[in-house]
Amino acid sequence: MDLIPFAWPAEWSDPSALEILKGTPINCVLVEDRQKSAPVAARGEQQGLQVLEVKTLPSSVHLIKGAWPGIRLSREKNTAEGGPTGAPWVDSNGWAVQLARVQAPGKTYWVSAEPEKDQVVRPNTHLVAVADAAACGGRWIVNLAGETRQGAARRDAAALDLVRRIGAVISFFGAHRDWSTYEPHGVLGVVSDFTGDNEFMSTEVLNLTARQNQPYKILLKDRVRPASLAGLVAVIYPDDQAPSPELRKRLLAFVGAGGLLVTGPKWGAAAGEPAGGYPHPRFKVVRHGKGRIAVGSEFDDPFVISSDARILMSHRHDLIRFWNSGNLCAFFLMAPGGKRAVVHMINYATSTGRDSMSCRIAGPWRSARLWMFDQPGPITLETVREPGGIQVHLPPIPVHGAVDLVA
């Protein structure tokens, strides 16, 4: 059974609140303690819901402790907190789901998160949370927060309508289950073990690379094979240890064939002729075979690393390029065979600007349709063909849109 979970608020003792889930695809209630929530469990099971304890999830479930997605808002001023570039800080679980898919293949990936203590939760971030996880093949554990939680307990119309819309987003992704079989498409690889001392840096590189709308592939360093590097233009090796001799050999072979390696001082000295071109202030770039090795002198800021990597490999290799996109982030997934793809676009701000948004998507695409959960069917997008890709003109995307591409 495909479980669609709802996190039962610990402070809710009235089982009649389960009524709010009727008519939604939610079929599973997670409680902290089944004994303490016995009336809820009994009523839920009468209602046909599966009731599970958080601590005893099915073995097929891989639980990801995530973040409440959206623009980080300060309660004091209800304004956006700044990220590393002064741009608003965006919380997303997309990278964590992608990483889990690589680290624990074959599982079902549930994402659990509570808002931070002072985090302002806009109602529509409940919808963003579902889409953010689902876009990358995960499942958000539906969790009502802030005023929505209080409103749902009171059966306020606005809160109930939001629960209905959460259900609509879940149903939307359920109707497009094939997308979850698509694989992340990227020309940039991030190689790490993503654990221990390397966990913070490597996962932040994933998080902040995604924030810049740079799709990537995750490569576990003990599983790097020539085939897993195929199609990549560049690889970031951010770990704080020198690579194993085998990994070094494989990455050097990738570079020798024309790739770019972006790494830090722990890689060791990179011998070779200077690569020429625009000198980079933070990297020594040398030639190796047909490719380049860029060794950073300052390699401790994951945002700078991901930004620098993008410039070192060049915007020429952008798979996605947005205009007027505000705080929208994209996930690019390719169907097996490469004839179909989907670009999920998630608006973490949950408000649309006044400017028309457009996007260039690299690839041999002949048609592009936009799906949105609250639209009855796909919208055929106006496209402009150009060398190496297409431009699509997009309508406002308040929460989530999926551009369905056919080659």
Place this chain on the structure above:
Amino acid sequence: MSANLTRREWLAAAGGACLAQPVRSRASAGAPGGIVSVARCRNYGSELLPSMQRMFDQIGGLGRLVKGKTVVMKVNLTGSPSYRLGFKPAGDTHYTHPSVIAATAHLMGRAGAKRIRVVECPWNTADPLEEVMLEANWEPRQILNAAPHVEFENTNYLGPFRKTYSRFKVPKGGHMFKEYVLNGAYEECDVFVSIAKMKDHATAGITLAMKNCFGITPCTIYGDRSPVDEPSPVPRGGRGPFHAGNRQPAKIAPPENDPASPRQAGYRVPRVVADLAAARPIHLSIVEAVESMAGGEGPWIRGSAPVSPQVIVAGTNPVATDVVCMQVMGYDPMADRGTPPFERCDSTLRLAEELGVGTRDLNRIEVVGTPVKEAMVFNFAEFRKKRGANWAR
């Protein structure tokens, strides 16, 4: 946009347009007047190169200006490359169109320029200019391949190739600053060219050949977030201090002449523009509006709209060129504060004239090519009148 044009293709596109035109004499002696060429040009395709060739010939030919010289071309890439007016490419609205830059570079190369350096201080970044262009969806090779020895430089900071900034004194002491400190590219330059977009401007009324060069000032020194003492290594933010006067530049540059001057953008920005035009003389001004926008200088100005004026103006004196541009836009070049397009600012043209950069006297400016009346396909002044002068960002 066509990509990867070879020099051969450029030559083919040029057709027979390179037939020499007679060299015209200067309109008058004394304070610079000059010849200004106006051309109707309906598109950035087949008409562009012949039109520009003809214009350059009409103002005396490029050869005498650039042969054997290092040419620096300041283009206009205002704002972030990820910003568009509607769905329009930036080159069709607020950026100098890449085909105009490529065509100019090509004609410069053909006229014997030794080296052509395309420069700009792009918004908030030390990234190479090529990368900014790619973000705007340009193909930089279109420009790099337009002539031999074309290169790009981001002049918004010191850059990786230079050890020091260069100093430019303003004749007569300057309106706002007696000296500006700029990237060395502006000194390492025999011929300085401003390739601008013809647009309205929320602060300065209009942005043409001279206002384009407001953007030669590095934000590492003159920016919102430059340090007090030394320039920052990379630029962050915009040129708020020029607008608001809320702080002085980093101490490598002299402070403003009069710290008690008005803290009002409409007073300050036109004076900085005039100062820069005097300090870093512009030898060739090209203002294009084959496609452009009205009502503002960028998509961030509410109420602005894409327009198709189908015109290019070029001249050897920036004041004279801007005078003719104002006429083409439907404005009175003698207008000053309180009169469109200078409702809330001073006239950059008058201020530049005061520094001896050029003249607004139409009797001393020879206009060649398409008569101004015929070139007025789109009337910016009428658009402004209908929309009103209340600007909002």
